[in-house]
Amino acid sequence: MKHSTGLVALAAVLASLAAAAPAVARDVSCRIEQQGKVVLDRTCDFQADGRDGSFVLSARGRHGNLLPRISMVTVSVVSPGVAEVRGLTLDGINSRWGEARRSARDGACWEGSDFRICAH
Numbered sequence: 001m002k003h004s005t006g007l008v009a010l011a012a013v014l015a016s017l018a019a020a021a022p023a024v025a026r027d028v029s030c031r032i033e034q035q036g037k038v039v040l041d042r043t044c045d046f047q048a049d050g051r052d053g054s055f056v057l058s059a060r061g062r063h064g065n066l067l068p069r070i071s072m073v074t075v076s077v078v079s080p081g082v083a084e085v086r087g088l089t090l091d092g093i094n095s096r097w098g099e100a101r102r103s104a105r106d107g108a109c110w111e112g113s114d115f116r117i118c119a120h
Contacts, residue, residue, distance in 0.1 A: 025046060026046055026047075027043050027044070027060065028043070028045075028119045029042075029043060029119070029120040030042060030043065030044035030046075030057055030066075030117075030119055031116075031117075031120075032067065032115065032116070032117050032118075033115060033116040034115050035114050035115075039067060040066065043060055044058060044059060044060055044066060044119075045057065045058045045059065045061065045062065052077045053077045054074070054083070055074075055075050055119065056072055056075075057072060057073045057074075058071065058072040058073075059071070067087070069089055069090050070087040070088065070089060070090075070095075071088050071089070071090060072087070073085065073086070073117065074087075074088070075100065075110055075117060081101055081102045082101055082102075083099070084096070084099060084100075085097040085098060085099075085110065085112060085115070097115055098112045098114075098115075099112060099113075100112040100115070100117065106118065108120045
């Protein structure tokens, strides 16, 4: 019995460590349009933020800026097919871009009133 109790405790510790570990970023093809103009079309880092489809886009390897004066863009799902989008400025201001809806044409894209974000 002592042996199985130790294994259960070890499994619990490992599970808590895995849950606390930061998500690993992966390369994706990023495209951001603002007011109908393409402002970003290159590979960037994609990091899932939870299990609801939320994610963060940043420059590859977190070196440099994703956009001029913007270090990262966060897409936070608030309900199925709806997200809040924010851009973190170099001054540390979390600038609200607005609400976005998942594109019916391309599920990797989110469309706001004056922006579109795609991460393939």
